[in-house]
Amino acid sequence: MRPQDVAILLKIISMNGQHWQLAGLSNSLRISISEISESLNRSQLASLIDYHKKQINRQNLLEFLEHGVRYVFPQQSGSMVRGIPTAHSHPFMKKNFISEMDYVWADNKGEVMGLKIEPFYPKQVEAVKEDQEYYKLLALVDVIRVGKVREVKYAINELKKYILHESSY
Numbered sequence: 001m002r003p004q005d006v007a008i009l010l011k012i013i014s015m016n017g018q019h020w021q022l023a024g025l026s027n028s029l030r031i032s033i034s035e036i037s038e039s040l041n042r043s044q045l046a047s048l049i050d051y052h053k054k055q056i057n058r059q060n061l062l063e064f065l066e067h068g069v070r071y072v073f074p075q076q077s078g079s080m081v082r083g084i085p086t087a088h089s090h091p092f093m094k095k096n097f098i099s100e101m102d103y104v105w106a107d108n109k110g111e112v113m114g115l116k117i118e119p120f121y122p123k124q125v126e127a128v129k130e131d132q133e134y135y136k137l138l139a140l141v142d143v144i145r146v147g148k149v150r151e152v153k154y155a156i157n158e159l160k161k162y163i164l165h166e167s168s169y
């Protein structure tokens with residue numbers, strides 16, 4: 001697996017069952033069609049998407065996010081940069097957690113200074129500016145990657161609600 005595989009699967013989840021095509025995903029994610037196709041092949045081999053590469057195996061994805069993502073794609077915060085808030089610094093998480101330090105994805109036009117977290121792929125910051133649900137999902141996954149136990153439990157619970165449709169999101 002590659003980091004963008006997680007981002008692509010989360011984008012499909014954020015589309016809430018809407019019909020999608022490779023070209024549409026490519027355009028919204030700013031990832032080439034060939035990279036998306038290769039990513040879906042890897043996800044199919046990992047049983048994260050069905051044989052036809054159209055339906056996410058939601059339970060498998062959730063298990064991977066909960067138990068594997070922090071080990072497969074570990075993240076350590078970097079230097080102070082201007083950027084877009086992520087992890088527990090995302091506005092959704094800020095309502096529930098107070099932190100002395102913000103985490104951000106680097107972006108020259110960002111309004112927040114914080115510790116840099118590498119996004120799953122280079123153009124991720126551009127893509128999240130157009131899709132708030134997608135942004136929220138990626139930020140929740142970043143909580144799993146860098147958060148403390150209480151924050152991680154909260155993020156996993158929120159991902160369960162969204163991914164498994166356990167509540168109206």
